[in-house]
Amino acid sequence: MKRIPVKMVRKDLLDIPEYSLPTGFRIRLFEKGDEQNWAKVEASVNEFKNEKDALDHFLKEFGPYINEMSMRCVFIENKNGEVIGTTTAWYGDLNNDGEIWGRIHWVGVAPAYQGSKLSKPLLSAAMNILTNYHSKAYLTSQTTSYKAINMYLNYGFEPLITGPSCYEAWTLLENSLNRKILK
Template structure:
């Protein structure tokens, strides 16, 4: 599948879907020192070529904000207490106009735990954290993450058309997911 970047928005943080974790798993907040666990998870899902580059990115993006990470980043632990998933309830200026919105950021579950009904509880936990600080949210993804995009659509996120490639991306996703996403005018339904 062609990889096309995309952005999605959720106009409010009302009625966040809730899902329970399967038995043996738990969600916990980031603790100082967890940057290595974050790097391990994100490298395992091919966001980075290796853990060292993931850790360097973490230190650049979040290093100055470690105290905020303890309130905004969650991990899923398995029955052995190993960190196997993470999501960050971050923030940013989506439109460059100075308005700060919540951001679902760096969602990942190590490959051997994917498909075990962990993604929805993880996303719900991150969105509930966002709701403490923000009234709306956005995220960025890509067409190759179509299963995650489908979940985000089910959580009330909508396409944000930022360039001509967005129409190609969402048309491709409509075909791949076999669901109507855009209306006849090219806006989200």
């Protein structure tokens, strides 16, 4: 499938779907020193070519905000205490107009654990954190992450159409998901 960036918005943070973690897993917040855990997960899902690049990115993007990360970054651990998933309930200026939105940012579950029913509890945890700080949220993704996009749609996120290329992306996604998305 062609990889095209997409943006999605959720205009309110009411009625967040709730999902329980399977037995043997737990969700916890970021602690100082977890930078490498974040980098390991994000490199494992091919967001970066290696852990060093992921760690460099983490330090650039989040390094100045480590204290905020301890309130906004979520990890899933397996029964051995290994971090195997992460996402961040971050924020950003979606429209470059000075209005700050909540942002679901850097969602990743290690490949060995994908399909283990971890993504929904992870997303629910991050969305619940967002409700403490924001009234609406957005995220960015790409057409190749169609399974994640399907989950985001089920969580109430909608396509943000900002130009003609968006229609190509969402048409591809409708075909991949066999689901009507655009209204």
